[in-house]
Amino acid sequence: MSSSRRPDIRGRRARSLAAGGLMLAVVAELSSAGLLGLSGWFISSCAVAGAATFSSFSYIAPSGGVRAFAMARVAGNYSKRLVLHAAALRRIAAARAGLFDRAAATERAQEDGLWSGELLDRSMADADSAGMALIECTTPVAVTAALTVGAVLAIAASTSIGPAVVLAAGVVVMAVIAHRTPGTAREAEQHTRKELRAELVTAVDAWTEIASLGAAEQLAARTTARFTRLDTAREGAGRRRHRAALTTGLIGTATVTATAATGSAPDAPAFVFVALLSLGVLAQAEQLANAAEARAAAKAAHRRLMASGPHSPSAPTAAEMRSWSTEQGIGFADYLLPPMALRPGRVLGATVARGAMLVVTGRSGSGKSTLLRALGSSLRHATEGRDGRPAVAAVAADDHLFAGTLGSNWRLADAALTDDEIDERLAELRLNDSGLTATTSVGPAGRQLSGGELRRVYLGRALARNPHVLIVDEPTTGLDDRTARHVLGILANLPDTTVVIALHDVPVCLESAGHVTRLPLDHTSQEAP
Incomplete structure (x- = not known):
C-alpha cells in the first residue's frame, strides 16, 4: 500500500469512529430521556390504578420498558465515552502531526529560531482544543437536535401537536440565546491567565537580574495590574454565564409549563410524561451555552493552527x-x-x-x-x-x-x-x-x-x-x-x-x-x- 493512501485510510477511520461515537451519544441520551418520561408515566399510572376500585392496569410491559431504557442508557454512556475519547485523541494526534510536519517542512524557519518553544506550546494547546471540539461542541449539539426531534415526535404521538410545537420553540429559543452568548469569554480569561503565569515564571527565573536592575517595584506593580485584569475577566465571564443560565432556566421553566398545559389528554400520567420528557430535553439544551463557548475556542484555535508557522525572513533560502x-x-x-x-x-x-x-x-x-x-x-x-x-x-x-x-x-x-x-x-x-x-x-x-x-x-x-x-x-x-x-x-x-x-x-x-x-x-x- 502506498504511503499516500495511508493518511486517507486513517482519515476515513477517524471519521467513522467519530460518527459511531455520535450515534452512541444520541442513543444514550434518548435512552435517558425515555427512561425519565416512561418512569414518570409508569409511576403516575400505578398511583392512579391503585386509587381506582376496579382497575385492569398491567405493569408488566411498562416495567420491561423502564428496564430496557435503563440498560440502554448505561451501555450507551459507557460506549460513547470510549469511542468519543478515542476519536478525539485521533483528531488531536492528527492535528499535532500536521503541526510538526509544517515545522519540519520549514527548515529555514527552524534555523532562524522562528519556531520558538512558546509558539510550539501554544500550537499544541490549540491542537488539543481543536481535537476536543468533537466532545465539547459537536456531541452536545448533535445530541440536543436528535433528542428534541425524538421528544417532539413522542409528545405529538401520545398527546397532541400543541405541546410538541411549544417544546420545539423553547429549544430553538435556548439555542439562539446560547449562540448569541459571547463565546470568547473563556478564551479571553485563559489568555489573561497565560500571560500572568508566563510573567510570574519569568520573574522567579530571572529574579537576580530584576533585583540588580532595581525593577522589583515596577514588576510588582505590573503583576498586580495583570491580577486585576484576570479578576475582571473572570467576573465578566461569570456574569455573562450567569445571565445566560438564568435566561435559559426561565425559558425552560416556561416551556415545561406551557408544554404540559397545552396537552389534550387530561389524565395525570400523560401530564407527567410530557412534563418529564420536556424537562429532560431542556436540561440537555442548557449545554448548548458551553458548546457555543467550546465552538468559539475551537474556531480560534483552528485559525491559529492554520496561520501558525513562521514567516520566512528576507535572508537567502x-x-x-x-x-x-x-x-x-x-x-x-x-x-x-x-x-x-x-x-x-x-x-x-x-x-x-x-x-x-x-x-x-x-x-x-x-x-x-x-x-x-x-x-x-x-x-x-x-x-x-x-x-x-x-x-x-x-x-x-x-x-x-x-x-x-x-x-x-x-x-x-x-x-x-x-x-x-x-x-x-x-x-x-x-x-x-x-x-x-x-x-x-x-x-x-x-x-x-x-x-x-x-x-x-x-x-x-x-x-x-x-x-x-x-x-x-x-x-x-x-x-x-x-x-x-x-x-x-x-x-x-x-x-x-x-x-x-x-x-x-x-x-x-x-x-x-x-x-x-x-x-x-x-x-x-x-x-x-
Missing part, C-alpha cells in the same frame, strides 16, 4: 545558494548577501576540504550568522548523511538546553551515550573544572550554567552527533583566552569533519593554521575566490 558536499569536502557559490548585511548584494563562494575549517569573520551586522544558517540549510538539502552520520550539525548563537541534566540533553544527540562517556567529553572541553558531570542539573533553559559553560555544552552536544559538517556560530563567546584557544584547537583537529565557524576576530592560533580558509565579510575585505 537554500534554493538561492549552490552548495555541494563530497568525500573531499564542501563548497558553496552564488551566495548573495541579504539586505540586512553591511554589504548587501555581494556574491560569495568558497570551498573547504574535508577536515579543514572555514572561518567567517567580520564585525556585527556583516551577515556572518545569516550565511551560516543559509549554508546549513543548503547543505541539508544538497546531501544526506553518509555512513549513518548526519550531514550537518549546527550550534546557533542562541541554542537551547532543556530542563534536566547534562546527560539527558546530550543524549538527544546520541541516545547510546553513557554517563562515563559524557564525563570524558566534558573533561575534553574542560567543563569538569567547574564540577560538571552527566548528572548535573542545568535548570530551566540552562540558567544554572554560566555563558561560557553553555557554549561548551552546546558544542559538546553537537560533537556527539559526529556530523560530516559542523557549523558553529561564535564558539568562543563567554570564554577566557586560554579556554577559547583550547576549544578552537578541538575544532581545528577533527579529521573527518568539515568545520565552519563565525568569529568577530580571528585569533593568532588560527591565523597561522594552514588548513584555515578565511572568508572576510567586512567592508575592507574582498570576495573569496
Whole structure:
C-alpha cells in the first residue's frame, strides 16, 4: 500500500469512529430521556390504578420498558465515552502531526529560531482544543437536535401537536440565546491567565537580574495590574454565564409549563410524561451555552493552527545558494548577501576540504550568522548523511538546553551515550573544572550554567552527533583566552569533519593554521575566490 493512501485510510477511520461515537451519544441520551418520561408515566399510572376500585392496569410491559431504557442508557454512556475519547485523541494526534510536519517542512524557519518553544506550546494547546471540539461542541449539539426531534415526535404521538410545537420553540429559543452568548469569554480569561503565569515564571527565573536592575517595584506593580485584569475577566465571564443560565432556566421553566398545559389528554400520567420528557430535553439544551463557548475556542484555535508557522525572513533560502558536499569536502557559490548585511548584494563562494575549517569573520551586522544558517540549510538539502552520520550539525548563537541534566540533553544527540562517556567529553572541553558531570542539573533553559559553560555544552552536544559538517556560530563567546584557544584547537583537529565557524576576530592560533580558509565579510575585505 502506498504511503499516500495511508493518511486517507486513517482519515476515513477517524471519521467513522467519530460518527459511531455520535450515534452512541444520541442513543444514550434518548435512552435517558425515555427512561425519565416512561418512569414518570409508569409511576403516575400505578398511583392512579391503585386509587381506582376496579382497575385492569398491567405493569408488566411498562416495567420491561423502564428496564430496557435503563440498560440502554448505561451501555450507551459507557460506549460513547470510549469511542468519543478515542476519536478525539485521533483528531488531536492528527492535528499535532500536521503541526510538526509544517515545522519540519520549514527548515529555514527552524534555523532562524522562528519556531520558538512558546509558539510550539501554544500550537499544541490549540491542537488539543481543536481535537476536543468533537466532545465539547459537536456531541452536545448533535445530541440536543436528535433528542428534541425524538421528544417532539413522542409528545405529538401520545398527546397532541400543541405541546410538541411549544417544546420545539423553547429549544430553538435556548439555542439562539446560547449562540448569541459571547463565546470568547473563556478564551479571553485563559489568555489573561497565560500571560500572568508566563510573567510570574519569568520573574522567579530571572529574579537576580530584576533585583540588580532595581525593577522589583515596577514588576510588582505590573503583576498586580495583570491580577486585576484576570479578576475582571473572570467576573465578566461569570456574569455573562450567569445571565445566560438564568435566561435559559426561565425559558425552560416556561416551556415545561406551557408544554404540559397545552396537552389534550387530561389524565395525570400523560401530564407527567410530557412534563418529564420536556424537562429532560431542556436540561440537555442548557449545554448548548458551553458548546457555543467550546465552538468559539475551537474556531480560534483552528485559525491559529492554520496561520501558525513562521514567516520566512528576507535572508537567502537554500534554493538561492549552490552548495555541494563530497568525500573531499564542501563548497558553496552564488551566495548573495541579504539586505540586512553591511554589504548587501555581494556574491560569495568558497570551498573547504574535508577536515579543514572555514572561518567567517567580520564585525556585527556583516551577515556572518545569516550565511551560516543559509549554508546549513543548503547543505541539508544538497546531501544526506553518509555512513549513518548526519550531514550537518549546527550550534546557533542562541541554542537551547532543556530542563534536566547534562546527560539527558546530550543524549538527544546520541541516545547510546553513557554517563562515563559524557564525563570524558566534558573533561575534553574542560567543563569538569567547574564540577560538571552527566548528572548535573542545568535548570530551566540552562540558567544554572554560566555563558561560557553553555557554549561548551552546546558544542559538546553537537560533537556527539559526529556530523560530516559542523557549523558553529561564535564558539568562543563567554570564554577566557586560554579556554577559547583550547576549544578552537578541538575544532581545528577533527579529521573527518568539515568545520565552519563565525568569529568577530580571528585569533593568532588560527591565523597561522594552514588548513584555515578565511572568508572576510567586512567592508575592507574582498570576495573569496
